[in-house]
Amino acid sequence: MKELQRQINPKYKVSGSLAFFLICSIQIGVGVLGFQTSIVERVGNDSWIPVLLAGLMIHFLIWMIYKILKFGNGDLITIHYDVFGRWIGGLFSFVWIIYFWTIGVIVLRTYLQVIQVWMFQEINIIVVTLIFSLLLYYLITGGFRVVVGVCFLGTVIPSYLIFSLFYTMDYTNFKRLLPVWNHSTTDILLATQEMTFSFIGFTVLLMYYPYLKKANKTKLWGHGGNFLTLCLYIIIMVFSLAYYTKGHLLRQKWPTLTMWKSIELPFVERFEYIGISSWALIILPNICLAFWAASRGARQLFRFSQRKALIIMLSLNLLANYLIKTQKEIETINKLLSQFAFYLFLIYIPFLFIFSYLRLGRRKQHD
Amino acid sequence: MKFLKRFQKSNQKQQSEVDQTLPDLIKQFEGSKDFKQSNIIVGQPMTLYYFSSLVDDAALQRDVLPYIQKKEFQNLEEIKNTIPIEASEITNDIRTIQNKILTGYCMLQLKHNETVLLIKVKKEKSRKVSIPEVEFTVVGPKEAFVESLDTNLNLIRKRLPIPELRVDELTVGKLTKTKVAILSIEGITNEENLNTLKQRIEDIEIDSIIDSSYIVQLISDNHHSPFPQLVDTERPDRVVAVLSEGKVAFLVDGAPHGIIGPTTLVEFFSAFEDYFLNWIVASIFRLIRLFAVMFSILVTPIYVAVLTYHYEMIPKDLLGVLVTSRREIPLPPILEAIFLELAIELLREAGARLPTKVGQTIGIVGGIVIGTASVEAGLTSNVLLIIVALAALASFTTPVYKMGNTIRLIRFPFLFMAHFWGLLGVSISFCFVMAHLLRLTSLGRPFLEPIFPPRVNDLKDAFVRLPWSFQSKRPIETQAQDTIRFNQKKAKQKKEIDE
Numbered sequence: 001m002k003e004l005q006r007q008i009n010p011k012y013k014v015s016g017s018l019a020f021f022l023i024c025s026i027q028i029g030v031g032v033l034g035f036q037t038s039i040v041e042r043v044g045n046d047s048w049i050p051v052l053l054a055g056l057m058i059h060f061l062i063w064m065i066y067k068i069l070k071f072g073n074g075d076l077i078t079i080h081y082d083v084f085g086r087w088i089g090g091l092f093s094f095v096w097i098i099y100f101w102t103i104g105v106i107v108l109r110t111y112l113q114v115i116q117v118w119m120f121q122e123i124n125i126i127v128v129t130l131i132f133s134l135l136l137y138y139l140i141t142g143g144f145r146v147v148v149g150v151c152f153l154g155t156v157i158p159s160y161l162i163f164s165l166f167y168t169m170d171y172t173n174f175k176r177l178l179p180v181w182n183h184s185t186t187d188i189l190l191a192t193q194e195m196t197f198s199f200i201g202f203t204v205l206l207m208y209y210p211y212l213k214k215a216n217k218t219k220l221w222g223h224g225g226n227f228l229t230l231c232l233y234i235i236i237m238v239f240s241l242a243y244y245t246k247g248h249l250l251r252q253k254w255p256t257l258t259m260w261k262s263i264e265l266p267f268v269e270r271f272e273y274i275g276i277s278s279w280a281l282i283i284l285p286n287i288c289l290a291f292w293a294a295s296r297g298a299r300q301l302f303r304f305s306q307r308k309a310l311i312i313m314l315s316l317n318l319l320a321n322y323l324i325k326t327q328k329e330i331e332t333i334n335k336l337l338s339q340f341a342f343y344l345f346l347i348y349i350p351f352l353f354i355f356s357y358l359r360l361g362r363r364k365q366h367d
Numbered sequence: 368m369k370f371l372k373r374f375q376k377s378n379q380k381q382q383s384e385v386d387q388t389l390p391d392l393i394k395q396f397e398g399s400k401d402f403k404q405s406n407i408i409v410g411q412p413m414t415l416y417y418f419s420s421l422v423d424d425a426a427l428q429r430d431v432l433p434y435i436q437k438k439e440f441q442n443l444e445e446i447k448n449t450i451p452i453e454a455s456e457i458t459n460d461i462r463t464i465q466n467k468i469l470t471g472y473c474m475l476q477l478k479h480n481e482t483v484l485l486i487k488v489k490k491e492k493s494r495k496v497s498i499p500e501v502e503f504t505v506v507g508p509k510e511a512f513v514e515s516l517d518t519n520l521n522l523i524r525k526r527l528p529i530p531e532l533r534v535d536e537l538t539v540g541k542l543t544k545t546k547v548a549i550l551s552i553e554g555i556t557n558e559e560n561l562n563t564l565k566q567r568i569e570d571i572e573i574d575s576i577i578d579s580s581y582i583v584q585l586i587s588d589n590h591h592s593p594f595p596q597l598v599d600t601e602r603p604d605r606v607v608a609v610l611s612e613g614k615v616a617f618l619v620d621g622a623p624h625g626i627i628g629p630t631t632l633v634e635f636f637s638a639f640e641d642y643f644l645n646w647i648v649a650s651i652f653r654l655i656r657l658f659a660v661m662f663s664i665l666v667t668p669i670y671v672a673v674l675t676y677h678y679e680m681i682p683k684d685l686l687g688v689l690v691t692s693r694r695e696i697p698l699p700p701i702l703e704a705i706f707l708e709l710a711i712e713l714l715r716e717a718g719a720r721l722p723t724k725v726g727q728t729i730g731i732v733g734g735i736v737i738g739t740a741s742v743e744a745g746l747t748s749n750v751l752l753i754i755v756a757l758a759a760l761a762s763f764t765t766p767v768y769k770m771g772n773t774i775r776l777i778r779f780p781f782l783f784m785a786h787f788w789g790l791l792g793v794s795i796s797f798c799f800v801m802a803h804l805l806r807l808t809s810l811g812r813p814f815l816e817p818i819f820p821p822r823v824n825d826l827k828d829a830f831v832r833l834p835w836s837f838q839s840k841r842p843i844e845t846q847a848q849d850t851i852r853f854n855q856k857k858a859k860q861k862k863e864i865d866e
Contacts, residue, residue, distance in 0.1 A: 014820070015820060018820075018821075115791060119676075119677075119789065119790075119791060120676070120788065120789070120791070123788065123791075128788070131795060132795075135795070135798055135799055135802060138799075138802050138803075138806075139802045139805070139806075142802070142805065142806040145805075145813075146802070146805045146806050148819075149805035149815070149819040149820075150801070150802070150805065152819050152821065153801055153805070153818070153819060264682070266682065267681070267682065267685060268680055268681075268682070269679065269680055269681060269682045270677070270679050270680045273677050273680050273789075273790055274680075274790065276790075276791070277789075277790035277791050277793065277794040278794060280791065280794040280795060280798060281794060281797070281798060281801075284798055
């Protein structure tokens, strides 16, 4: 039985500025490929507004999370322990661990689905998942420093893909965005709810906060990371709105991918093959950070080896990827997770914020 | 209890070594044919012992024998003062005697005293300092390390005539007793790096060290990595340059290489000539080299991936060329590629093992005859032949030989993954390499620096080499004690027009 770890050896801490990449690398993932459809369905040419609203809401939540972490001065598990006690806190922690794990599983599965549809119909999901699991095990056992490294490189190296958008310029018509705000506010708010799913994952901040040097001074970097994601989503949304007509877009499952089809280089015709393959590098930080957070949480909660927790989680991941078979199942899980995440954000985090303020924040002021 | 017994046993053994007396030692030496002893009966009876294979005969005849035969001596002190050789000492310590005799000293014994005089008449057999062959540069100094540690240290010290240059010497290997000299500059080198290196070399458990690469393998952070984690160089100027950057270096007796650490991945792709050329030229050359590495690793796997799975990726005009070249080939792309890659590896290996003149013939026979013949026979497509040949050529641009080997090696897993999963396989392999590089360290410092952890300051000498006026700070990677190399303001001072 190990101790609940409250302080991290400075040797294993990472520079605070990397919070930027930690936040945005997990937000940008497989969602970018096809987040447009469900929003455009509701609000058509105003779709960039929900993106903006969702992004701003996330900024607010990041502020709140930083406050919680400042009161608690630890990670989510220690805060739960301090605020709610061993059993209730443990239960909440357990839910969060499952949530992190599910993010990892569903991101990987959705990516494999994209591969099945676009590149290899007959790819053996189990074998690919196994290879990915080995990769994840190798990465996560390297410690948090390596995980951050993946987040950094997984953001920087594939950033060249943004240039691919400019090749679609010839086919865009930005007048399609007008008139602005011709949908009802309710629709826009509902679309905002849909959009939050694209931003999920940043809550992993609750787990890695103690690993940041001068953690409380990294707020700006964290917000910066979220802002980058926000800009990226808005740019992609605006381009897709200008590229497709509404009816055309609604027929696409992955509009971003279809946009790549219009790219023609002298030596490459179907650019989406390169794009999808490079996407492995983009989803790697997502899965890696999610599994890291889940295994780290399990280590803190059950106080046993993180390595063993990781092995168990990766095996369960293998099982889950085997069980989830059809596109429909993936969509259902995505939807459920999205709703769950939305309530987690909107209800649980403010709830934790208030409680940790009452239990921990005031005590500190009192001292 | 077993442990205790073993402990006592080893203790006894050590005890016996110490207890060995001088007559025992001489008896042991007499087992060898090249151990000589000669009695001198001028005054007091004296005996001279030495290994004829280690001692310089001329020096013995010239500087020792005439003096001790001249007159009678009462004690060793007198002899010591008469002989015109500075390196001599009087001792009765059996260990010292043994070591010195075995490193080219001769021993002078008066009667049968336990106390003896040791005189250095070492035979210096060493290659002359010559031109660097692996790291040859057109511009810049043309001296390379040789096998003698003293000569190598001389090459370094004459370039760094400062008292701060520190040389620590260690002995490694139970049989070979190889001397290892660790170089550092006091006040600049990070003590932690130095201590890590020292500790690791001290901890080495091995009987023989034949070359510096033995030590490199033994002290590397990750023994199983195909990537070299310490740079070895044959250029003394390079060692001096990195010492002044705050790194640590070591030289091994008997090895014509200096080893430098801590290093980063990009350092393996920087030729030392980059520092002798104008910074724009140097930077472009360095970028070309980095491109060559990526090209060399990725191009054949991409060919295999595209032709196995993603035909539709290629534009119509280009596809025509590819299909025509592959029309009559019965093999799948992966076999075709492996056949050619292996052929190139065979040529390289044969060329490396053969003497230079024969090697050239092999290159021509292999390159032209086999290549053309296999295309004509319809075993490989000529497009692939061009690609593989270019990739091989590109892999030879890496300035550090060991890195070149790694580049050629890691191409094969990429090839197989490309065969199984096309471009996805290539990018998964890339992820694996990235993960491995992220985990690697060199003397405990991150290997991928300045890419990760991102350090903008160190980018001045990574992918490009900025002009010297930008290089006023030592790289953060070395964690040097004194980070300032020179005053940047002074270096950057601009002259007013026409003044």
